[in-house]
């Protein structure tokens with residue numbers, strides 16, 4: 001059986017295009033433009049050039065010697081934290097903004113939670129000379145003042161969303177509404193492998209550079225990956241690194257979700273662990289919802305994992321057991337952040353610390369006879385999280 005969508009919009013029964021009729025035009029136009037761009041050597045060369053010279057790819061696959069000694073297995077870190085703007089999100093934002101420009105659009109819009117995707121999109125828009133508007137919940141605007149300022153400095157307009165809980169879910173809904181209103185001139189840059197077709201496939205393609213590099217890098221060492229671990233919010237860094245290993249049944253894949261205060265509480269974002277099939281933001285996937293199908297409020301210490309849905313391909317990989325998904329709590333993630341910081345001198349993003357924390361679960365289950373090779377995707381760097389880490393460690397609010 002193949003991991004590819006059985007019909008072009010679907011991964012098994014997940015995915016699709018659950019959008020108003022007016023948006024169908026734009027999705028069809030987008031799919032056509034994207035298929036053309038994929039085959040256009042000039043487009044691909046420009047993207048490759050920017051990924052190399054602007055983003056700083058390829059990122060290293062770093063052998064974490066101290067961590068390997070600690071866990072008695074060979075641990076390699078894929079260093080997406082070293083990308084320009086500090087995370088993997090720029091791979092996708094550059095790809096989509098370059099496509100928007102190719103399509104002759106004048107303006108891009110984006111949704112953002114913590115502001116990382118907003119910053120990546122504003123960066124790409126500044127570079128490529130497009131107007132940029134970012135929708136952000138007003139609660140998140142208050143929590144992430146520095147990122148709001150970065151976006152404004154880059155020339156983007158940040159639009160406050162006052163609906164509902166005033167966070168990412170509402171910002172996404174507002175961005176979709178605004179896009180439908182201006183569909184001819186505006187390109188909607190989605191920040192994860194979510195949304196209606198063709199977004200999940202397109203975002204996967206733009207992030208698959210992570211997996212391609214990691215596979216080549218581990219093979220260049222004469223090794224192969226026994227295990228690959230990544231955190232899952234919407235699932236773009238995870239599907240990006242998984243993509244190169246999906247056809248290889250010897251490599252085991254792990255997606256780590258936000259366990260928040262614990263999955264026995266209602267303060268988490270463990271969508272695949274505890275969600276049910278439903279529809280959110282134009283796609284059929286797993287959704288955290290109550291018995292009436294209302295989408296549940298979610299919690300994670302890391303804003304990037306704080307989402308009540310998940311990319312449709314992850315729902316498919318979960319149901320077909322091609323990947324394993326597990327929750328990591330806020331506390332386990334913080335403990336891992338401290339461990340990796342002290343052992344390797346690398347301060348990871350709290351999202352990435354969830355993936356690193358999974359070593360604590362996985363390694364004790366492995367045979368001690370031979371060291372196994374484990375790749376962990378370090379999706380981003382911790383700079384953006386310093387105020388959160390400070391307030392936890394010092395027990396006071398840092399502003």
Ligand SMILES: *Cc1c(COP(=O)(O)O)cnc(C)c1O
Pocket residue numbers: 087088089116117191192193231232233234235236237238304305349351352379380381
């Ligand atoms: C946004 C973000 C994530 C989560 O997004 P995915 O689409 O699941 O990859 C993970 N890590 C970092 C550093 C992020 O900024």
